[in-house]
Amino acid sequence: MTVAIRPASDTFTPRQQVVLTAALDLLVEAGDGLTMTAVARRASCSKETLYKWFGDRDGLLTATVQWQAAKVRVPAVDRKTLDPVSLKLSIQQFARDLLSTIAGTTSVALNRLAITHATEDNGLGAIVLDNGRFTMGKRLKPVLEAGRDARMLRFDNAETAFRTFFGLVLRDVQIRLLLGDKFTLTAKEIEADAERATEQFFTLYGTNQAPRAR
C-alpha cells in the first residue's frame, strides 16, 4: 500500500507552489470541475508551462494532492514525560487535530477528488490513504504503545485499537461531509467531540491506572 512519493516532492519552486496553491483553491471551489485553463488563469501562467511542469492533468492533480498531503502535520508526543494526564491530553489533542482536519474544506475536496478517481491507475486514492488514514495511524501508535507499556492502556493490537479510536472520533462526520451534508463543526463542538471520543477510548482500552470518567 505504500506509494512511491516523488523524491523531490517538497522541492517545488516558489512559482510552482503558486500554481499548486491555485489548483488547490480551485479544487475546493469547483471540485473535479477544475480545468487546466482555469488553473493557468488563476496562477497567471500558460497552459504550456503547466504541461511542461506536470506532464498532464493527472500529474498536476497528483502533485497538488501530494503537496497538500505533505502539509498535514500530526503532533508527536513526548514519551518521556508520560503520566496518565499527559497521555490522555495527548490523545485528546490528536483527536481534535484529526477531526478538525477531516472536517476542513480542503480535506473534503481532496478526498472527493481521490474517491472520484479511485478506480483509475493514477494513485490518487492510495496517496490520500497513505498521507491521511495510514499516516495518522503511524503517528498515534507509538503513543498508544507507550501507554500500554506504562500499564495505562490495554490492547492486543495497536492497529486495531487505532481503528476503533478512528471510528470513535470521526463516526459519521466524514461520510456525511463527503456526501454534501451541510453541517459545520464549531471549535467548541470539535473540542467536545475530541473529549468524548477520548473518554470512550479510555473506557474501552484504559486500565485503572488511567483517568476514568463517565
Place this chain on the structure above:
Amino acid sequence: MTVAIRPASDTFTPRQQVVLTAALDLLVEAGDGLTMTAVARRASCSKETLYKWFGDRDGLLTATVQWQAAKVRVPAVDRKTLDPVSLKLSIQQFARDLLSTIAGTTSVALNRLAITHATEDNGLGAIVLDNGRFTMGKRLKPVLEAGRDARMLRFDNAETAFRTFFGLVLRDVQIRLLLGDKFTLTAKEIEADAERATEQFFTLYGTNQAPRAR
C-alpha cells in the same frame, strides 16, 4: 435533509428495471465512466428511449440510485420480546448487516458516484445519505430506546448513541474502500467485527442489566 422521492419510484416497468440493472452493473464496473451509449448497448435499448424515460443522464443516475437505495433493507426488531440477550443479538445483527452492506461493491460504487456529484444540485448525495446513513439511524433508534426503557442501555440522546455505534462498526472501512484500498471482508470477519462493535457499544452504553464481556 429529507429528499422528495418520486411518488412512483418503485413502479418501474420490468423493462425499465432491466435498464436500471444494466446501469447499476455498469456503475459498479466503470464508476462514473458510465455513458448513455454503454447503458443503451448493455440494456439493448436505444438512447432515445433512455432520454424519453429518464429525461437526461442525471435522471437516469438518480433513478438508479433511488431504485437501488430502496432495496436496502434493515432488520426490524420486535420490541415485545425484549430481554438482554435478544437486545444484544438484534444490535449485533444490525451491525453485521450494516457492515456487509457498506462493504459491498454496490454500496461503494453508489457512494462514489454520489460523492463525485455531491457539489451539484442534483440530490444524489442527499438521496444516498437519506437512504443510507439516516435510514439506518431511524431503524436502530427504536431498538436503542427500547433498550433504554428496559434499563439495559443508558444514554441521553439516541442520535448521539447511534453515531457512536456507527463509528464503532464501520471505523475506517468505508473511507478505505471508497479510496480504493483493496481489502475484502470475509463473512467471518464481518461477524467478528459486528460482535466486537456490539461488545464495545455495550461497554460504553450498557448497564449492569445488560450482558457485559471484555
Place this chain on the structure above:
DNA sequence: GCCGAACCGTAACGTACGGTACACCTCCGA
C-alpha cells in the same frame, strides 16, 4: 546591447460524449 532560454497568452485541434433526428422494425387492435 545581445542571445537564448524560459515563460506568457491565445488560438486551434482532436476527441469523447450528451443529446437529437430519423429511418426502420414489430406488435397489436380494428
Place this chain on the structure above:
DNA sequence: TCGGAGGTGTACCGTACGTTACGGTTCGGC
C-alpha cells in the same frame, strides 16, 4: 390487411475540455 404507437439502431450535432502549436515577451548571463 392496415395503421399507428412504441421501440431499436445509427448517424449526426454541439460543446467542453485536454492537449498542442506558435508568436510575442521577459530576464539572466556575457
